[in-house]
Amino acid sequence: MKFKGQKISFKIFIFLFIVLLIVGSYIHAEITSDIPNDLPEVTIKYQGEKVSSTHGEYAWLINFSKDQPRTGNSYLVGPSYYIGKNLSSFEAKANDEINIIFEKAPPEIILTRWNVGDSENETSEKIEAYKKMNTIKLPDQKGEYIYEVRGKWSDTNFTVTVFRTIVK
Numbered sequence: 001m002k003f004k005g006q007k008i009s010f011k012i013f014i015f016l017f018i019v020l021l022i023v024g025s026y027i028h029a030e031i032t033s034d035i036p037n038d039l040p041e042v043t044i045k046y047q048g049e050k051v052s053s054t055h056g057e058y059a060w061l062i063n064f065s066k067d068q069p070r071t072g073n074s075y076l077v078g079p080s081y082y083i084g085k086n087l088s089s090f091e092a093k094a095n096d097e098i099n100i101i102f103e104k105a106p107p108e109i110i111l112t113r114w115n116v117g118d119s120e121n122e123t124s125e126k127i128e129a130y131k132k133m134n135t136i137k138l139p140d141q142k143g144e145y146i147y148e149v150r151g152k153w154s155d156t157n158f159t160v161t162v163f164r165t166i167v168k
Helices: 004-032 080-085
Strands: 042-046 053-062 071-075 090-092 097-102 108-115 118-127 133-137 143-154 157-167
Touching: 042 053, 042 143, 042 157, 053 080, 080 108, 080 118, 080 143, 080 157
Parallel strands: 090 157
Antiparallel strands: 042 097, 053 071, 053 157, 097 133, 108 118, 108 143, 143 157
């Protein structure tokens, strides 16, 4: 003889088991993935203070499961040089360091620098990745510079942050 309460308890058990399975799968995917689910924030600091910066282009696509299509968003804009021309700059000393702080560290970071007034000639370099905080050294020559910091997790997951500085 079965009681009504046993049937309800079994249904509640099955429901909770399914919910825990779904939540556990999501947490496992978060922990084991190198790519964050959301577009990570990038903070630029000089002498411990956050400086003015803005998003350049970005693309962020994710899979919720292997069988589902990718979803996400993107923001495609013109060259970072022209974005930087519209930013306010901050003053810094030659050879000082700037900290680039990623919410979640990308495997590849590409730093591009332009002299203000010369959008054609740029210098690019890869900097050590897989670190949340990276340090770059400002040039020893006085001048006004625009920087692009490109964090790349994959071909479809990247973000660009742009800032402008005057080296004194």
